[in-house]
Amino acid sequence: MTAYDDLMTYQRDTEALKLVSMRLGWDQETVMPRGAATQRGAEMAAMESVLHARRAAPEVAEWLEVAKAPDMVGEAQLREIRRAFDRATKVPSKLAATLAEKTSVAQGIWAEARSKQDVAAFLPVLTEIIALRQEEGAALAQGTNLSVYDALLSDYEPGTSxxxxxxxxxxxxxxxxxxxxxxxxxxxxxxxxxxxxxxxxxxxxxxxxxxxxxxxxxxxxxxxxxxxxxxxxxxxxxxxxxxxxxxxxxxxxxxxxxxxxxxxxxxxxxxxxxxxxxxxxxxxxxxxxxxxxxxxxxxxxxxxxxxxxxxxxxxxxxxxxxxxxxxxxxxxxxxxxxxxxxxxxxxxxxxxxxxxxxxxxxxxxxxxxxxxxxxxxxxxxxxxxxxxxxxxxxxxxxxxxxxxxxxxxxxxxxxxxxxxxxxxxxxxxxxxxxxxxxxxxxxxxxxxxxxxxxxxxxxxxxxxxxxxxxxxxxxxxxxxxxxxxxxxxxx
The missing domain is CATH 1.10.1370.30 (Neurolysin; domain 3)
Incomplete structure (x- = not known):
């Protein structure tokens, strides 16, 4: 086994856990009981903590340091793993978990407030979410020429400002x-x-x-x-x-x-x-x-x-x-x-x-x-x-x-x-x-x-x-x- 092979074996579990987390999100927006929203937020936070730790793990840094890509596909794999590692090491684990929990709970608050046209019920959690994302964007922008917004944009469209x-x-x-x-x-x-x-x-x-x-x-x-x-x-x-x-x-x-x-x-x-x-x-x-x-x-x-x-x-x-x-x-x-x-x-x-x-x-x-x-x-x-x-x-x-x-x-x-x-x-x-x-x-x-x-x-x-x-x-x-x-x- 080479360092590249070890890294890809490790990454397989990270990708599987990410899909499990997505499935929790699907469940929340389709069939989850409304009373489970707070608990689901805690579950999402726990999953994000695990994923964040895996992405920023010291062994990932060690593998990335010495891994040799076998071909063009391998080079692209390393590019994406390095991108996720750099992101995870910039964003504190606590912030990542808090964002996962707050956004999970906020989705339910939005849906309820939207159905009742209740702006006052929605604004407090929206204000929290914006503040958390500003903090995350500032962390991601450190050491780069990116604005806070561009740092957030790069999550969705890399290479675009x-x-x-x-x-x-x-x-x-x-x-x-x-x-x-x-x-x-x-x-x-x-x-x-x-x-x-x-x-x-x-x-x-x-x-x-x-x-x-x-x-x-x-x-x-x-x-x-x-x-x-x-x-x-x-x-x-x-x-x-x-x-x-x-x-x-x-x-x-x-x-x-x-x-x-x-x-x-x-x-x-x-x-x-x-x-x-x-x-x-x-x-x-x-x-x-x-x-x-x-x-x-x-x-x-x-x-x-x-x-x-x-x-x-x-x-x-x-x-x-x-x-x-x-x-x-x-x-x-x-x-x-x-x-x-x-x-x-x-x-x-x-x-x-x-x-x-x-x-x-x-x-x-x-x-x-x-x-x-x-x-x-x-x-x-x-x-x-x-x-x-x-x-x-x-x-x-x-x-x-x-x-x-x-x-x-x-x-x-x-x-x-x-x-x-x-x-x-x-x-x-x-x-x-x-x-x-x-x-x-x-x-x-x-x-x-x-x-x-x-x-x-x-x-x-x-x-x-x-x-x-x-x-x-x-x-x-x-x-x-x-x-x-x-x-x-x-x-």
């Missing part, structure tokens, strides 16, 4: 706002109408997930307040939510989470229970969920197939034909909720959150002032007022569980998806004919070959560059949006 993201967002904003303005001058298409039973929606979600390659032998679908995907390898679970008058939210939430899940399921099995056995970044992860949901799932070709299947399941959908259904699935209109936002306005939601969370972490915005700041910015950006907290700053789970630095990866994912979609179209010229039959296999095979199978082997932007032949930029996404919605709205 807030300034780089801001530059991309600035380039996107002008064209997105102009496109939205032109669209809103046109008549809005009809929405679906009817009453759609929640249990039937859940059963239909299984059909849709299967159409996008979800392996139910290695996964399951449950309900959650906020849809998410959890796990990797041979146990990858997803959740969705249902709305009685809007089945499309359930359908496309399911497709979105299936994109995340099939990414994890498609990683090279040789990487299982190693640092490479997971998606390389949240931006790349979002590229998979967004291309499944939008470029594939909301395409005219696939939506025609979906219209037939939904009609057979639910009966009259309140729209005349497949063209009207396609227009409804891509309707641009006023709305509060990010996860239900159309493709044109989705990134404007992210830009709002990005600016506010940077101000929170920098200390320029106090948690007590967040609701007012959100409402003012939303009115300025979207042209109408927030009516209640669950449609405003309390709509997303992310801040309650400390995911500061996560939001901008959604738009990075859209940018990556735009680049991947352009390359996919060139490689699979008969894509629309296949999608019209509900057949996503060629698209999924291309994405698996060029993105998913590699797991964490390549750094995020390198992966997209290798897949598409060019460095990622916002241009392909904006070109796609203008062409699609220009045709839909006769611009």
């Amino acid at each position: 807030a300034e780089e993201i801001a530059t991309i967002f600035d380039a996107m904003r002008t064209r997105l706002v102009a496109l939205r303005s032109a669209i809103l001058e046109k008549p809005a298409p009809a929405e679906l109408k009817g009453s759609f039973d929640g249990e039937v929606q859940m059963a239909f979600s299984n059909q849709v997930a299967a159409a996008f390659g979800y392996d139910f032998n290695r996964g399951r679908i449950d309900r959650a307040v906020h849809p998410f995907s959890s796990g990797s390898g041979n146990d990858v679970r997803i959740t969705t939510r249902t709305q009685g008058e809007d089945p499309l939210e359930s359908v496309y939430s399911t497709v979105h989470e299936t994109g995340h899940a099939t990414y994890e399921m498609s990683i090279d099995p040789a990487y299982l229970l190693t640092p490479l056995g997971q998606g390389v970044s949240m931006g790349v992860h979002e590229s998979q969920s967004r291309i499944y949901e939008n470029q594939l799932g909301r395409s005219r070709a696939f939506s025609g197939w979906l219209f037939e299947r939904m009609g057979a399941t639910f009966g009259d959908l309140g729209v005349a034909d497949a063209d009207a259904f396609y227009a409804a699935a891509n309707r641009v209109g006023s709305g509060y909720i990010r996860t239900a936002a159309d493709e044109v306005q989705y990134n404007l939601h992210i830009m709002l959150r990005f600016d506010l969370e940077r101000a929170l972490i920098a200390g320029d915005l106090k948690p007590a002032d967040l609701e007012a700041a959100w409402n003012d910015r939303f009115l300025a950006d979207f042209g109408f007022a927030v009516d209640k907290p669950s449609n405003g700053f309390m709509q997303d789970v992310h801040w309650s569980v400390g995911l500061f630095g996560y939001f901008p990866t959604y738009s990075l994912g859209n940018v990556y998806a735009g680049c991947l979609h352009a390359a996919l179209r060139k490689s699979v010229p008969n894509l629309d004919a296949e999608l019209a039959q509900g057949d996503t296999s060629s698209a999924r095979a291309w994405l698996k070959e060029h993105v998913q199978q590699h797991g964490g082997l390549y750094e995020p932007r390198d992966l997209i560059t290798r897949a598409t032949g060019a460095a990622p930029t916002e241009g392909p996404l904006l070109d796609y949006l203008e062409a699609k919605f220009g045709a839909l709205y006769g611009l």
Whole structure:
């Protein structure tokens, strides 16, 4: 056994324990009894203490000092282990455990406060979480040129800074706002109408997930307040939510989470229970969920197939034909909720959150002032007022569980998806004919070959560059949006 072999054997148990911790999180958001929240927080803290100790263990430092990678894959394994070791040695164990406990408990507080529109009940724990993440970010930034926010961002998108993201967002904003303005001058298409039973929606979600390659032998679908995907390898679970008058939210939430899940399921099995056995970044992860949901799932070709299947399941959908259904699935209109936002306005939601969370972490915005700041910015950006907290700053789970630095990866994912979609179209010229039959296999095979199978082997932007032949930029996404919605709205 070499030092590299010893390290990889040790790392296997660390990766397994990390997945056990993720399973506790899945349980908490799906089937855990509400009265177990405090105990679950203690359990999560205990797991984080064990994981933190393993990642920062002296023997890991010794192995990293002398380990020789056998090949390129081994070099990538060492890169990721060293990244985790450096992080763990900077963040005190007590802080890591406290964060795990507080964010576990905070998730339940957020869900309850959100359901009751009770801002006062949520603000104290949010204030605690922000302070803890500021402390963690400061620890991670020590000895680097990173800001506190950039240090937190690196957990989700290594190698990217807030300034780089801001530059991309600035380039996107002008064209997105102009496109939205032109669209809103046109008549809005009809929405679906009817009453759609929640249990039937859940059963239909299984059909849709299967159409996008979800392996139910290695996964399951449950309900959650906020849809998410959890796990990797041979146990990858997803959740969705249902709305009685809007089945499309359930359908496309399911497709979105299936994109995340099939990414994890498609990683090279040789990487299982190693640092490479997971998606390389949240931006790349979002590229998979967004291309499944939008470029594939909301395409005219696939939506025609979906219209037939939904009609057979639910009966009259309140729209005349497949063209009207396609227009409804891509309707641009006023709305509060990010996860239900159309493709044109989705990134404007992210830009709002990005600016506010940077101000929170920098200390320029106090948690007590967040609701007012959100409402003012939303009115300025979207042209109408927030009516209640669950449609405003309390709509997303992310801040309650400390995911500061996560939001901008959604738009990075859209940018990556735009680049991947352009390359996919060139490689699979008969894509629309296949999608019209509900057949996503060629698209999924291309994405698996060029993105998913590699797991964490390549750094995020390198992966997209290798897949598409060019460095990622916002241009392909904006070109796609203008062409699609220009045709839909006769611009």
